[in-house]
Every structure is written in structure tokens, then in C-alpha cells.
Amino acid sequence: MKYLQNIGLALFLLGLTIFTSLIILGNYKLTPVVLDKVVKNKAIKSELFIEIVNNKIVNETFNEPFSFSAEIISAMEVANNAHKQNSEWNKIIWDKPNSFTYVFVKQAGQGIVKENKRLFWWLTFGLGILGALLYIIPNVIVKGPPGVKNNGIWFNAATNRGWIGWFVFVFLVGFYLLLYFCPNYIVNWTYLVDPISELLSGNLASQWFLYGFLYCVVMSVMALRMYIKYRHNKYQILRTSSVLFFQIVFAFLIPEILVRFEKPWYDFKNAFPLDYDFFFSWNLDQLIASGGLGLFILVWGILLTLIIVPVMVYFFGKRWYCSWVCGCGGLAETLGDPYRHLSDKSLKVWKIERWMVHGVLIAALIMTGFTLYSYFSGVATVLGIKVQTIQDIYGFLIGAIFAGVIGTGFYPIFGNRVWCRFGCPLAAYLGIVQRFKSRFRITTNGGQCISCGNCSTYCEQGIDVRAYAQKGENIVRASCVGCGICSAVCPRGVLKLENGPEKGRINSTEILLGNDINLMDLVNQK
Amino acid sequence: MEHIVIIGNGISGVTAARHIRKLSDKKITLVSAETDYFFSRTALMYVFMGHMKFEHTQPYENWFWEKNKIELKKGFVHTIETKHNILYFDNGETLKYDKLIIATGSKPNKFGWPGQDLKGVLGMYHKQDLESLETYAPNNKVCQRAVIVGGGLIGIELAEMLHSRHIPVTFLVREASFWNGVLPQEESAIINREILSNGIDLRLSTNLKEIISDEIGQVKSVIIEETGEEIHCNMLGLTAGVSPNINFIRDSEIETGKGVKVNRFLETNISNIYAIGDCAEQHVAIGSRRPIEAVWYTGRMMGETVAQTICGNRLEYKPGHWFNSAKFMDIEYQTYGWVWAQPKEHEKRFYWEHKSGKKCIHISYDKNTHEFIGINTFGIRMRHDFFDRMLSKKQTIEYVLAHLCDANFDPEFYKLHEQEIVGKFNYENSTSIHLKKRSWKRIFKTN
Ligand SMILES: Cc1cc2nc3c(=O)[nH]c(=O)nc-3n(C[C@H](O)[C@H](O)[C@H](O)COP(=O)(O)OP(=O)(O)OC[C@H]3O[C@@H](n4cnc5c(N)ncnc54)[C@H](O)[C@@H]3O)c2cc1C
Ligand code: SF4
Numbered sequence: 023m024k025y026l027q028n029i030g031l032a033l034f035l036l037g038l039t040i041f042t043s044l045i046i047l048g049n050y051k052l053t054p055v056v057l058d059k060v061v062k063n064k065a066i067k068s069e070l071f072i073e074i075v076n077n078k079i080v081n082e083t084f085n086e087p088f089s090f091s092a093e094i095i096s097a098m099e100v101a102n103n104a105h106k107q108n109s110e111w112n113k114i115i116w117d118k119p120n121s122f123t124y125v126f127v128k129q130a131g132q133g134i135v136k137e138n139k140r141l142f143w144w145l146t147f148g149l150g151i152l153g154a155l156l157y158i159i160p161n162v163i164v165k166g167p168p169g170v171k172n173n174g175i176w177f178n179a180a181t182n183r184g185w186i187g188w189f190v191f192v193f194l195v196g197f198y199l200l201l202y203f204c205p206n207y208i209v210n211w212t213y214l215v216d217p218i219s220e221l222l223s224g225n226l227a228s229q230w231f232l233y234g235f236l237y238c239v240v241m242s243v244m245a246l247r248m249y250i251k252y253r254h255n256k257y258q259i260l261r262t263s264s265v266l267f268f269q270i271v272f273a274f275l276i277p278e279i280l281v282r283f284e285k286p287w288y289d290f291k292n293a294f295p296l297d298y299d300f301f302f303s304w305n306l307d308q309l310i311a312s313g314g315l316g317l318f319i320l321v322w323g324i325l326l327t328l329i330i331v332p333v334m335v336y337f338f339g340k341r342w343y344c345s346w347v348c349g350c351g352g353l354a355e356t357l358g359d360p361y362r363h364l365s366d367k368s369l370k371v372w373k374i375e376r377w378m379v380h381g382v383l384i385a386a387l388i389m390t391g392f393t394l395y396s397y398f399s400g401v402a403t404v405l406g407i408k409v410q411t412i413q414d415i416y417g418f419l420i421g422a423i424f425a426g427v428i429g430t431g432f433y434p435i436f437g438n439r440v441w442c443r444f445g446c447p448l449a450a451y452l453g454i455v456q457r458f459k460s461r462f463r464i465t466t467n468g469g470q471c472i473s474c475g476n477c478s479t480y481c482e483q484g485i486d487v488r489a490y491a492q493k494g495e496n497i498v499r500a501s502c503v504g505c506g507i508c509s510a511v512c513p514r515g516v517l518k519l520e521n522g523p524e525k526g527r528i529n530s531t532e533i534l535l536g537n538d539i540n541l542m543d544l545v546n547q548k
Numbered sequence: 549m550e551h552i553v554i555i556g557n558g559i560s561g562v563t564a565a566r567h568i569r570k571l572s573d574k575k576i577t578l579v580s581a582e583t584d585y586f587f588s589r590t591a592l593m594y595v596f597m598g599h600m601k602f603e604h605t606q607p608y609e610n611w612f613w614e615k616n617k618i619e620l621k622k623g624f625v626h627t628i629e630t631k632h633n634i635l636y637f638d639n640g641e642t643l644k645y646d647k648l649i650i651a652t653g654s655k656p657n658k659f660g661w662p663g664q665d666l667k668g669v670l671g672m673y674h675k676q677d678l679e680s681l682e683t684y685a686p687n688n689k690v691c692q693r694a695v696i697v698g699g700g701l702i703g704i705e706l707a708e709m710l711h712s713r714h715i716p717v718t719f720l721v722r723e724a725s726f727w728n729g730v731l732p733q734e735e736s737a738i739i740n741r742e743i744l745s746n747g748i749d750l751r752l753s754t755n756l757k758e759i760i761s762d763e764i765g766q767v768k769s770v771i772i773e774e775t776g777e778e779i780h781c782n783m784l785g786l787t788a789g790v791s792p793n794i795n796f797i798r799d800s801e802i803e804t805g806k807g808v809k810v811n812r813f814l815e816t817n818i819s820n821i822y823a824i825g826d827c828a829e830q831h832v833a834i835g836s837r838r839p840i841e842a843v844w845y846t847g848r849m850m851g852e853t854v855a856q857t858i859c860g861n862r863l864e865y866k867p868g869h870w871f872n873s874a875k876f877m878d879i880e881y882q883t884y885g886w887v888w889a890q891p892k893e894h895e896k897r898f899y900w901e902h903k904s905g906k907k908c909i910h911i912s913y914d915k916n917t918h919e920f921i922g923i924n925t926f927g928i929r930m931r932h933d934f935f936d937r938m939l940s941k942k943q944t945i946e947y948v949l950a951h952l953c954d955a956n957f958d959p960e961f962y963k964l965h966e967q968e969i970v971g972k973f974n975y976e977n978s979t980s981i982h983l984k985k986r987s988w989k990r991i992f993k994t995n
């Protein structure tokens with residue numbers, strides 16, 4: 023069994039190595055035909071840019087994407103500068119350099135990967151999946167009979183912030199930086215999933231399609247790991263199936279199919295303010311322009327945030343979203359599960375958490391306020407600030423750096439819910455509802471707690487569950503995502519997630535059940 | 549300002565300190581020789597198994613003590629001088645107190661086995677035991693086999709710990725079935741199976757005769773009483789129960805028996821000295837309880853009670869209905885009320901076991917009045933509050949079974965067995981109890 027797992031690990035690493043090294047493979051050559059196509063597609067009006075590209079780049083062969091990109095970017099800058107001096111505003115290329123360049127690189131790429139997309143899919147995704155499965159499935163036997171098997175987690179360099187953890191950290195951060203800021207360097211990766219993208223939406227794969235596909239693959243594989251690890255726990259099994267379903271169907275398939283029918287790309291479960299650009303003018307315009315479905319999406323998006331989300335939180339707690347539906351939560355609960363115990367439980371960090379997460383919520387609301395004001399009034403500048411600038415800053419800091427680079431990249435260091443805990447504005451909103459108006463609580467079972475600390479250790483949200491349980495108090499916390507792991511790992515059956523009457527939900531009893539009634543009354547009076 | 553000194557920073561001492569702080573601003577000093585800060589002894593196993601780090605076993609952050617003005621003093625108390633209210637430490641220091649609470653807990657039993665003080669022979673109680681374990685049994689290369697003597701809760705935890713590091717374990721149990729002095733035969737049998745199915749070499753009805761040393765004074769093997777068999781091992785765990793850790797008190801004026809003798813107010817024979825937790829022994833046992841109760845919960849309850857007394861509200865220690873819980877490998881166990889190993893004269897039993905052989909419930913009730921006396925559950929979590937009410941209100945078994953859905957505390961979506969359980973009872977007793985649907989109103993007493 024161990025042998026099989028080692029083979030699995032080797033195959034996985036091989037797949038990963040091939041995947042990583044694809045970046046430097048292949049040639050890049052821009053033909054006049056392709057240039058023409060891109061110019062039309064992107065509606066580029068700068069003759070200067072086209073001229074420079076024609077002179078310096080067309081028909082030249084580059085053997086990595088970096089210098090090729092650099093040439094395009096420099097052409098763009100030269101052209102833009104000239105246009106600015108001449109005040110030819112309509113000729114300026116406003117796109118972000120790297121994403122602008124992406125289209126050229128994608129089209130200009132040549133060579134082994136582009137010519138053997140399917141083969142390389144198998145060598146990367148295929149090997150990775152196969153290896154991971156070979157590693158994961160034998161755990162049914164290796165880890166022993168069903169039950170909580172957290173043996174050795176704190177001894178393993180992968181899960182105790184050891185060197186493997188740091189390595190994974192660097193890898194993930196690198197991946198996200200490339201994905202968000204340098205898509206032009208990873209076109210080879212997108213080639214791998216072109217066939218699938220064409221099948222679904224009819225288009226070539228963008229970096230976002232690649233990300234979406236990879237997300238689904240990683241979640242599926244790691245969900246299998248969850249199924250095995252928690253095969254004795256029905257709550258975990260159902261919850262995992264649910265997030266997986268919503269990710270694959272709602273976040274991945276439906277939006278791609280919408281695009282195939284020339285409808286706007288939309289993830290029906292992604293609620294504002296997590297979906298922070300929902301009210302951006304380009305989105306509103308697009309929705310309004312795409313007829314009945316667009317209008318439906320508009321109404322749905324607003325209803326989702328204003329009514330559906332809070333009402334569901336009232337009945338079931340924020341877990342219905344964070345642990346059963348959400349994609350970010352879904353990744354955290356599958357890929358991130360091995361890191362859940364790394365969250366910080368100190369009071370100090372709890373304070374920081376509250377400032378940060380509510381700060382982001384306020385930032386999102388202010389940004390959206392500005393956006394809507396500018397949308398309806400038609401002005402680009404509100405209170406002397408350019409709305410576009412606020413959106414860009416939010417998108418960069420929160421949308422990319424926090425949600426992506428830090429949110430996932432830091433799994434092996436700060437635990438798997440960094441984004442959900444410190445950054446997600448929707449979580450902050452749901453949390454407020456959960457804390458003040460909800461039927462959900464984690465019930466503490468009388469006086470049975472032995473203060474062992476398993477619950478607190480494995481709470482990904484860094485909630486010191488034990489602090490409540492050992493006092494016989496129910497746990498009612500804004501940040502609890504209802505993952506149910508505290509309950510699962512408790513060796514004394516002390517915790518139960520449930521939706522009951524609001525009355526008595528928050529019970530601060532100082533003396534525990536077990537002592538004589540008089541004493542309890544006495545102390546609770548005070 | 550009155551100075552309260554507490555010897556022992558375990559659950560009982562710490563609970564007393566916390567509650568005294570809540571009720572007063574007396575000066576409080578917590579003394580311990582074991583660790584700087586309070587930790588949860590019950591979680592030691594999880595540290596060895598790699599589920600947690602040691603700091604996770606500490607229920608309060610380190611700043612907690614200073615913030616609450618609870619002084620911590622590390623040191624081993626050597627003598628208590630009751631005439632002048634002075635503690636003498638083994639390094640020569642002294643400490644004056646106005647009131648003293650003895651909360652020194654337990655120590656592992658040793659029954660005078662030849663070789664019991666060899667290297668590699670250890671108990672499983674203190675943090676230091678865990679450190680020895682790391683020395684003598686860090687993995688299955690250093691420790692090719694471990695032997696455990698004594699089939700109680702700590703013994704099975706130690707077995708599980710060693711098993712988690714793939715160290716082969718031989719488990720010597722004096723009784724004919726695991727823990728059958730406490731558990732009825734059915735439950736005991738389930739645990740026997742659980743131990744064996746984890747690949748642990750369980751030897752029932754087996755006693756330790758002698759411990760053999762190697763050249764450097766470390767355990768090399770043990771000899772079995774009944775068969776004379778020699779079992780080679782690199783580590784021997786002695787887990788044959790615990791007894792009060794009060795040797796240093798024996799020569800003082802304080803009255804001791806097995807433990808420090810206390811009355812219902814947890815007062816010793818010396819007027820300003822109290823004893824709580826594992827080390828306290830009641831003059832007269834309370835109800836069906838034992839005079840010495842070495843469990844977490846009772847330590848905590850005694851701490852809560854003594855704090856009241858010390859702060860001027862002299863209060864009797866009145867534990868409510870008995871409850872306890874444990875985990876045997878993968879099987880969770882909870883108990884409420886009393887289910888004795890052997891039914892008493894007036895008792896009748898109802899037993900249900902799931903076909904998996906890993907879940908069961910065992911109910912004891914009065915043969916004549918049908919009053920509910922207690923329940924053991926394996927593999928099904930139950931609500932403490934529910935059974936506490938059933939016991940207080942002296943409900944009948946019929947009532948309890950009819951409302952069993954209210955009692956269930958398993959995570960949502962778990963398979964429920966109430967229908968099957970009630971069906972079995974009806975079948976065996978020709979009754980027609982109708983299972984009521986779960987009611988939040990009843991559970992949370994909102995009406
Ligand atoms: C491995 C293990 C698992 C357990 N699991 C459970 C369980 O699941 N459920 C349950 O109910 N109970 C369990 N118990 C029992 C429970 O832990 C004890 O009942 C409880 O810890 C007793 O608390 P205490 O405060 O009385 O004493 P202790 O926790 O023993 O604390 C006493 C402290 O006093 C110190 N001390 C003693 N003498 C001196 C001295 N002369 N000078 C200075 N310091 C001194 C000791 O070093 C110790 O730190 C378990 C025990 C062990 C060992
Ligand atoms: S408190 Fe429990 S259910 Fe809530 S987030 Fe933490 S581990 Fe999950």
C-alpha cells in the first residue's frame with residue numbers, strides 16, 4: 023500500500039514538474055495574418071503600435087514568452103506615449119499591458135505543446151490526477167478503520183509549516199501571481215485546456231478558463247480525500263458533495279454554456295459583495311443589453327444578496343453558503359483541509375480579524391456606492407476621486423492579492439480559510455446576520471467537555487471553541503462557517519451544529535451541568 | 549488581603565482559582581511542580597499522536613493569569629506546616645498562606661512489582677511521562693514492542709497512542725474482559741473486539757509477575773504470572789489505576805486516608821485547609837459515588853464549590869447526577885446515571901446493539917416502578933441535559949424511550965436508530981411505546 027502511495031506521489035510530482043516546465047517551452051512567432059486578426063478583434067486604433075509591431079516583431083521567432091511579451095509591451099508603451107503627447111486619446115491602448123499581451127502570445131505561440139494539446143493534457147493533468155488518486159485511495163486501508171485519524175499531522179513537514187509547507191506556499195503564490203498578473207507567460211497551460219474550452223463555450227481557453235478547470239479538478243480530487251477521511255461522518259460527506267456540485271455546475275459549466283449561447287458569463291451562486299464587480303458599469307450594461315436573461319440575472323443577483331442570503335442564514339446559519347455552496351469555501355474545504363489546524367486562535371488575531379473583515383465589507387460597499395452613483399449620474403469622478411481608480415485598487419488589493427495570492431497561497435502557513443476569515447466581505451455580512459439573527463448555533467453538551475482542545479485546534483476559522491464548550495456555553499460566532507469539523511474531532515461528543523429556536527441560543531451559564539441545581543442557580547443569578 | 553494558596557494547577561485547582569477571582573479580589577497563588585501553565589491532562593495522548601502540539605492543550609493563553617491577577621509559582625511543595633501556615637518547597641523556599649487548597653491530583657499505581665522502577669517503565673499521567681515516552685518509545689525502531697499493564701481508561705489510551713506510531717503493543721489485563729468492573733459484559737465485549745481489531749495483542753485474565761532488566765537497567769522483558777511466558781519489550785506502561793498524590797502530606801497534621809480526608813464542604817480537619825479534585829477523599833461517599841472520584845468533571849465541580857465557600861458562602865459539595873464519557877479507539881462512550889457492571893437487585897436492563905457491533909445502548913431501570921436509572925451509549929452521542937432531566941424528574945424507561953429522538957446528539961444527517969431501539973424494547977417487553985418526533989420545544993424548554 024505504501025508502495026502504491028509512493029508511486030502515486032512520484033507520478034504526481036512528475037506531472038507537476040512537467041506542468042511547471044511548460045512555461046519555458048515552445049516558440050512565439052507573430053505572423054501578419056495573426057496580427058491582423060488580433061488588431062481587428064481588439065479594435066486597436068493605434069497605427070503607430072501596429073507599425074512598430076510590424077517592424078520589430080512580426081515574423082521574428084522568440085523561443086520563450088518573456089522577451090516576446092516585453093517587445094509587445096514596449097511597443098505599446100512607445101505608441102501610448104506618442105498618442106498622449108498628441109492628445110490622441112482614442113488611439114491609446116488602455117488595457118493592462120500583461121493581459122493585452124496575452125492575446126498576442128496565445129495566438130503567436132507555436133511548438134510542441136500547442137501541437138499536442140491532448141498528449142500534454144495527459145502528461146500534466148492526467149499524471150497529476152492519477153498520481154494523486156494513487157496516493158489518496160490507499161488511505162482507506164493505510165489510515166485504519168473509519169474514524170478521526172489526525173495522527174502525525176503536527177509531525178509532518180507538509181502540514182506543520184515545515185519545509186514542504188513552505189515549498190507549497192511558494193508554489194501557490196507563484197501560480198497566483200502568474201495567473202493574475204502575467205497570463206501572457208502561461209499560454210502553454212491554456213493550450214492544454216483549449217479542447218475542453220472549445221467543447222464547452224466554443225472559444226479558446228483564457229487563463230480564467232484554465233483556472234476554473236484546474237479548480238474543479240483539484241476540488242474533485244481533494245473531495246475524494248475528504249470522502250475517505252470522513253467516511254464515518256455523513257455531514258461531511260454531504261457538505262463536500264454539495265460544494266463540489268456547486269463548483270462544477272454553477273461556477274464552471276453553466277457560465278461556459280451561457281457564453282456558448284452568447285449570453286453573459288454568470289455564476290448564479292456568486293453573491294455580491296463577494297462578486298464585487300456585479301454592479302460595475304460594464305457588467306450592468308452587458309446584462310441590460312442581453313435581454314430577458316440579462317434582466318433575470320440582474321434581479322436574481324440583487325435578490326440573492328438582499329433576501330435569499332440573509333433568510334437562509336436565519337434558518338441555517340452562514341454555513342449554507344460558506345460550507346455548502348461557495349467556491350472559495352469549497353476549495354478551502356477540499357484542497358485546504360490538510361491545513362485547517364494552522365489558523366491562529368489567539369484573542370489578538372480575533373481582534374485583527376474583526377477589523378479586517380468588516381473593513382473589507384465597508385470598502386466594498388463604499389466602492390459600490392461610488393460605482394452606482396457614477397453609473398446613474400454619468401460622472402466618472404465622485405468627490406474628486408476617479409471611480410475607475412477605486413475599482414482598480416479594490417480589484418487589485420482585494421480581488422487578486424487577498425482572495426487569490428494570500429487567500430489560497432497562504433493555506434500551508436496560516437490555514438485554509440485566510441480569505442474567508444480575514445477578507446471576504448460576504449462572509450462579514452453573513453456573519454453579522456448569523457451573530458444577531460439566526461437559528462444556528464453549536465450546542466455544547468452540558469458538562470461533558472474535558473478541555474482537550476481538539477475542537478479549537480481544528481477550527482479553520484480560528485475560533486477558540488473550547489473556551490465556550492468548557493464553560494457549557496453554546497458557540498454563536500459571526501465567523502463560524504459551520505464546517506462541522508469541531509464536532510467531528512471532539513472525542514467526547516460535546517458539540518452539535520443545529521438550527522433551533524432563537525430563544526436561549528446564547529446561553530452564558532457559568533456553572534456547568536453536573537453540579538447540583540442550587541449551585542447553578544446561585545452562580546447564574548449573578 | 550487574604551492570601552489563598554492552591555497546590556496543584558490541574559483542573560480542580562485552576563477552577564477554584566478562577567472562581568475565587570470572579571467572586572473576590574483575594575490574593576491567589578497557584579503552585580505546581582509540573583508545568584508553568586495549566587494544561588489539559590486528558591489531551592496528553594493527542595500530543596503524542598500528533599493531533600495537537602502541547603500548547604494546544606493549554607485552555608488559556610499565557611497572558612490570562614497575569615490579567616486575572618492569579619500568581620503562578622513553579623515548585624514542589626515538600627512540607628505543609630499547618631501551625632504557622634507555611635509551605636516549604638524542596639529548594640528551601642517558603643510561602644505563607646491564609647487559606648490553602650490542596651489539589652495535587654493523582655499518581656499512577658505501582659503494586660510493588662519486581663523491577664517497577666527500571667528505565668523504560670512508566671506511568672501515563674504527568675507531562676514528564678509523555679517526555680519519557682518520547683525517549684523510550686518514539687517509534688517502532690527504538691521500541692520494537694511495548695507492554696501495557698492494566699486495563700482502564702488510561703491503559704487503552706496508551707495503547708492507542710503507541711499504536712498510532714505503529715509500535716506493536718501487548719496489553720495485559722487482569723480482568724476476564726476489558727474494564728468489566730465498571731462496564732456490563734456486553735459493552736466490555738465490544739471494547740475487547742475494538743482493541744483486537746486494531747491489531748493490539750490483548751491478553752485478558754493475565755497478570756504481570758516480574759519485570760526483567762537488561763545490562764543498563766532498562767526493561768528488557770516481562771514475565772507473565774499465569775503462564776510464565778516472557779514477553780520482550782523496550783517499554784512498559786503501568787496503567788493499573790491511580791491514587792491520590794499526597795505522600796508529602798502524610799506526615800503533616802492533615803488527616804489522610806487514601807486521599808486527603810474532607811467533609812461535604814471539602815474542608816479538611818484543619819480549619820483553613822481544603823482539598824479538591826483527585827486527591828480528596830470524602831469521609832462518607834456521596835450517593836452511589838466513590839469516596840475518591842478521579843475524573844475531570846468532579847475536579848471541576850469541587851473547584852467551583854470550594855470557591856464559594858472560601859468567598860464566604862459556605863457551600864456543600866453536591867454533585868448532580870453522575871455522568872462521564874470516554875473514547876475507546878474509534879468508539880465514543882457516554883454515560884448518564886448508573887449502569888453497573890452487574891445489575892442490582894431491583895434493576896432491570898434493556899440492551900440494544902447495532903448490527904455493526906460498534907454501537908449500543910444499555911439502559912438500567914427499576915424492575916417495579918420502571919424508573920429510569922441510567923444509560924450507557926456507545927457510538928451514539930446523547931444530550932446530557934435530556935438525561936439530567938429524566939433523572940431529576942424520575943421518569944420511567946417508557947417515557948425516556950418515547951422521547952429518545954430528543955436525546956440524540958449525533959451530527960446532522962447521521963443515521964438514527966431510535967425506531968429500531970424502541971421496536972426492540974416493545975418486542976421484548978410486549979409494550980407499545982410510540983416514538984415521539986423530535987421537538988425543539990422540549991429540547992430547549994422554550995415553552
Ligand atoms: C491520560 C489521562 C486521560 C484522562 N482522561 C480523562 C477523561 O477523559 N475524562 C475524565 O473525566 N478524566 C480523565 N482523566 C482524569 C483527569 O485528568 C483527572 O481526574 C484530573 O486531571 C484531576 O485533576 P486535579 O486538578 O485533581 O489534579 P491534577 O490534574 O493531577 O493536577 C495536580 C497538579 O498538582 C501538582 N502537584 C502535585 N503535588 C505537588 C506538590 N507537592 N507540589 C507542587 N505541585 C504538586 C501536580 O504536578 C499536578 O500538576 C485522565 C487522566 C489521564 C492521566
Ligand atoms: S466553530 Fe466548528 S463549525 Fe464553526 S468554523 Fe470552527 S470548526 Fe467549523
Ligand code: SF4
Pocket residue numbers: 470471472473474475476477478487488491492511512513514515516517
Ligand atoms: S474537542 Fe470536545 S472535549 Fe475537547 S475541548 Fe473541544 S468540546 Fe471539549
